[in-house]
Amino acid sequence: MAINLIEPESLLPVNGIRLAAISAGIKKNQSDDLVLIELAENSQCAAVFTQNKFCAAPVTVAKKHLQMKPPRYLLINSGNANAGTGKQGMQDALNTCALVARQSGCDIEAVLPFSTGVIGENLPVHKIESALPTLHEQLFDDNWLGAGRGIMTTDTKLKAISRQIEIQGKVITVTGLSKGAGMIQPNMATMLAYIATDVAIDNDLLQQCLISAVNSSFNAITVDSDTSTNDACVLMATGLAGNEVITQENADYQKLSKVIGEVCMYLAQAIIRDAEGATKFVTLQVNSASSVKDARQVAFTVAHSPLVKTALFASDPNWGRILAAVGRAGIDFDINKIQIFLGDICIVSNGGRDAAYTEEQGQKVMNQEEITIRIELHTGEQSACIWTSDLSYDYVKINSEYRS
């Protein structure tokens, strides 16, 4: 059902990164549910995490470990979020790190844990323990596709991309994965995303590069306004590409930042294209706002409106619902100046339906799988763009049957 989302047939290895995936029996359906990512020594690592107050135990542990040591291993399980699990959850997350550390001979703080899946059930640590030796043996640099599949939950398609650029005459590879289809309104990072590159770069700049990329990609998508307890986005840089370490915001940094931004955007939009029950890929573009905050507020209000989302599902050009959502967004504007467009068609101007608008024009846009709603507030010069999906029978079906 994913909208114009094609799985990659192959992904480019990143020098210094090895990956493995296995079925440890955490998911009920025997598909891969445990992934190990190994980073070469001296790699840099940046990350952003959920701002949900009830963040999962692995998020708390990963944030702490990241401040203590450069990571050598990322251990990711799907099928169980290890969230809402209290003290036991913290102990379980630490135990899995200790198991990886013992297996590989690194410090426990060099292991970052990640979990995704059902909230509130204890992590089956013994299953992870049994699977670890085989998992460790299967670490290969060309296993990105396997790792991508291993982190999936309600995703129907693998979300991954590789890009290459040249910096200082050296080929730089960037390969990234993401997962997520529901409980999606990123607030900082979202769901799980792992991006690796072999570029050599200073760690502060790497973090800056990630935050900038995430703000306009993962932090600009929403399926259902529900920010997960487990969101994390990690950007790894092994430094093995042979370039001189990037330590300033120079042209090399800009070039890198651009490609990281593009990879994050692809991975974020892929989540919307594969959103639970989605039949439409919807772009909300809010322009001429007095602030980015206002523009985002209008965009998210429209994107979260169940009435707008069900009209999109029905391919119904019920523009009154868009107008009503804009009107309740809580920001100031002149209703006689604001304009709303469905694709290129002006639907609202002068405080009501645009004089030239016809239902046929609106229907033509609504019949498309990819729809842009553009709102011109005419209160300033700022803008924001976000992406969302529609609300279908299948969203209700998937989420009312998730645990059964």
Next chain:
Amino acid sequence: MAINLIEPESLLPVNGIRLAAISAGIKKNQSDDLVLIELAENSQCAAVFTQNKFCAAPVTVAKKHLQMKPPRYLLINSGNANAGTGKQGMQDALNTCALVARQSGCDIEAVLPFSTGVIGENLPVHKIESALPTLHEQLFDDNWLGAGRGIMTTDTKLKAISRQIEIQGKVITVTGLSKGAGMIQPNMATMLAYIATDVAIDNDLLQQCLISAVNSSFNAITVDSDTSTNDACVLMATGLAGNEVITQENADYQKLSKVIGEVCMYLAQAIIRDAEGATKFVTLQVNSASSVKDARQVAFTVAHSPLVKTALFASDPNWGRILAAVGRAGIDFDINKIQIFLGDICIVSNGGRDAAYTEEQGQKVMNQEEITIRIELHTGEQSACIWTSDLSYDYVKINSEYRS
């Protein structure tokens, strides 16, 4: 499908109020869609309206007229919201007032117009004009049930109630109507509600009484977070009960305020019981908060979560989704102190699933039609209570087929 909502078999007339309902052909299905309410001379009238920036033309006109003259007539149509209709919409709303004024010999400013239905289509004023003479002839004081049916749109049940109290030895009657089932998150007033009493009361006190009642009733319900363009709640007092005019916040005022509050609460909850596609009536009680604002924010965040709403629809005690919604509500609390209850069952304490909780206990609560989710924040002494419905296949069905 409405949850424990029984239509009244009769309603008590209010001395000084006459009502009529007719099919003017605005709705496609020939059911009544035009209602006229007549107030005795010297009646007082209080009202609150939607805060949606794109408020409908009749809302703008009604607010203006209310400031100019005591109203004698309320003209209400269903089937067309006269919203998003620009200058033509304003002219149409004014024209309908002029028609009523001419018919009845009152000033145009003594007529308040109200509309509910599809947004963005022009009001068929000629149909209203043709229907007005018959409508006017059919004004009777015992026609509350007919008027209640005439303002319905996607409502499946009539929402109405009568109550009587005694003030200064005089019997005071209060009868009220409401309509609404979708596009429901009141912000000030909501949808349409009309409450009349024959009490004699000062107009400022009447407005104060209404605002107080609305804040804890209509402003505390949500179906889908969508604030309508047409929301209005009107409280009329004809002053014909024979009591001395209430001019102070004395015991009489408290008694009246209490019954008005109860009537508003019944009418507001009736909207949730009849919410589009609803199979559950859900109470969100947030206690021990540092402010009412915080408590309401947590309550509405949980109430709007599509994941919580679909779990409620599925009768799935997926308490992790409640925990995740509380965690993203954007307010400060200690996750180790907060407690969440499903009915009387503690589901979350000490940062995770309560040690004594069992799935069977949760399932038993979730199987009920009326469910209370109680959240103890332990950050202060304020609280808030709101009501909402679940998210079902039928909500999607109703809202994707509304215009077809």
